[in-house]
Amino acid sequence: MDDRAKALLKALIERYIADGQPVGSRTLSKVFDLSPATIRNVMADLEELGLIHSPHASAGRVPTPRGYRMFVDRLLAVQRFEVLQPSEIREMLPAAEPSRAVSAAATLLSNLSQFAGVVLAPKRAQVFRQIEFIRLSEKRVLLIIVTPDGDVQNRILFVQRDYLEQELLEASNFFNHHFAGMSFEEVRVAIADELSSLQADISRLMQAAVEAGTAKVDTDESVVISGESKLLDISEIASDMDRLRRMFSLFEKKTDLLQLLDVSSRAQGVQIYIGGDSQLVPMEDVSVITAPYGVNGKVVGTLGVIGPTRMSYERVIPIVDITSRLLSNALSHNQT
Numbered sequence: 050m051d052d053r054a055k056a057l058l059k060a061l062i063e064r065y066i067a068d069g070q071p072v073g074s075r076t077l078s079k080v081f082d083l084s085p086a087t088i089r090n091v092m093a094d095l096e097e098l099g100l101i102h103s104p105h106a107s108a109g110r111v112p113t114p115r116g117y118r119m120f121v122d123r124l125l126a127v128q129r130f131e132v133l134q135p136s137e138i139r140e141m142l143p144a145a146e147p148s149r150a151v152s153a154a155a156t157l158l159s160n161l162s163q164f165a166g167v168v169l170a171p172k173r174a175q176v177f178r179q180i181e182f183i184r185l186s187e188k189r190v191l192l193i194i195v196t197p198d199g200d201v202q203n204r205i206l207f208v209q210r211d212y213l214e215q216e217l218l219e220a221s222n223f224f225n226h227h228f229a230g231m232s233f234e235e236v237r238v239a240i241a242d243e244l245s246s247l248q249a250d251i252s253r254l255m256q257a258a259v260e261a262g263t264a265k266v267d268t269d270e271s272v273v274i275s276g277e278s279k280l281l282d283i284s285e286i287a288s289d290m291d292r293l294r295r296m297f298s299l300f301e302k303k304t305d306l307l308q309l310l311d312v313s314s315r316a317q318g319v320q321i322y323i324g325g326d327s328q329l330v331p332m333e334d335v336s337v338i339t340a341p342y343g344v345n346g347k348v349v350g351t352l353g354v355i356g357p358t359r360m361s362y363e364r365v366i367p368i369v370d371i372t373s374r375l376l377s378n379a380l381s382h383n384q385t
Contacts, residue, residue, distance in 0.1 A: 071109025114325030159276025164356030
């Protein structure tokens with residue numbers, strides 16, 4: 050593509066994002082000092098390259114997923130973030146409460162972008178600082194896990210016999226003395242030798258704690274979504290019931306989102322996934338913009354915005370980027 054073709058493609062996509070209507074040669078001729086005939090020839094070349102296409106019998110053209118990919122990778126000029134000052138956003142992410150900060154980040158992304166905000170929460174209890182066992186009833190024990198960042202997580206253990214308070218205290222003390230600062234996976238490896246000196250019943254209780262700590266987290270707990278209803282305001286999604294049904298199925302099941310966000314956590318910086326261009330996005334008219342966030346430099350999750358392919362990428366990209374940085378700062382600050 051020469052510079053003229055790139056400039057026309059960029060102008061066409063920006064106009065389509067703004068108006069949502071197919072863009073014709075006459076419209077572009079008002080922007081460029083070129084005749085409609087010359088513009089039609091260039092548009093024909095762009096169509097042959099698979100970057101634009103003509104919907105129905107319209108004389109105008111709209112971007113294809115491949116055209117959007119070209120646009121975001123090579124033609125996009127990202128704007129400075131000026132929706133809110135960083136200090137204002139920082140106040141919205143409560144550093145003292147990590148789980149609330151994650152939920153607040155999803156809401157913030159949705160409010161700033163006017164699309165759906167999504168956050169893949171940190172994997173639960175990768176490392177623990179302290180645990181405690183509390184008797185609930187004859188066959189139920191509450192396992193309290195305190196993570197290094199101060200987050201408190203609870204699990205209910207179903208046990209085979211009634212434990213005395215002294216036994217539960219002994220198990221807690223042993224666990225904290227020998228394993229604090231380790232992950233439950235590391236504890237699983239070390240546990241056989243360490244537990245040989247304990248009574249069999251106490252050993253079983255602590256093994257149950259390890260199983261609970263390493264158990265697969267339910268998708269509903271690990272993916273936080275905010276602002277799905279905002280997508281009802283997007284005409285190309287709301288006007289098609291089948292498309293709307295598939296969109297909300299995506300939010301309800303969450304498994305596709307979990308896969309996409311998990312892949313994103315292994316990438317650096319902002320990533321843009323465009324439906325029809327990326328197999329990770331199950332709908333052609335949907336784009337997902339993500340960025341990883343971390344604690345003290347270690348990536349622990351991903352956040353992003355889900356919206357139509359016809360979104361203002363230059364505005365949404367910095368929203369995702371700065372929110373990931375601020376959530377990382379909030380979670381890292383909480384460790385100090």
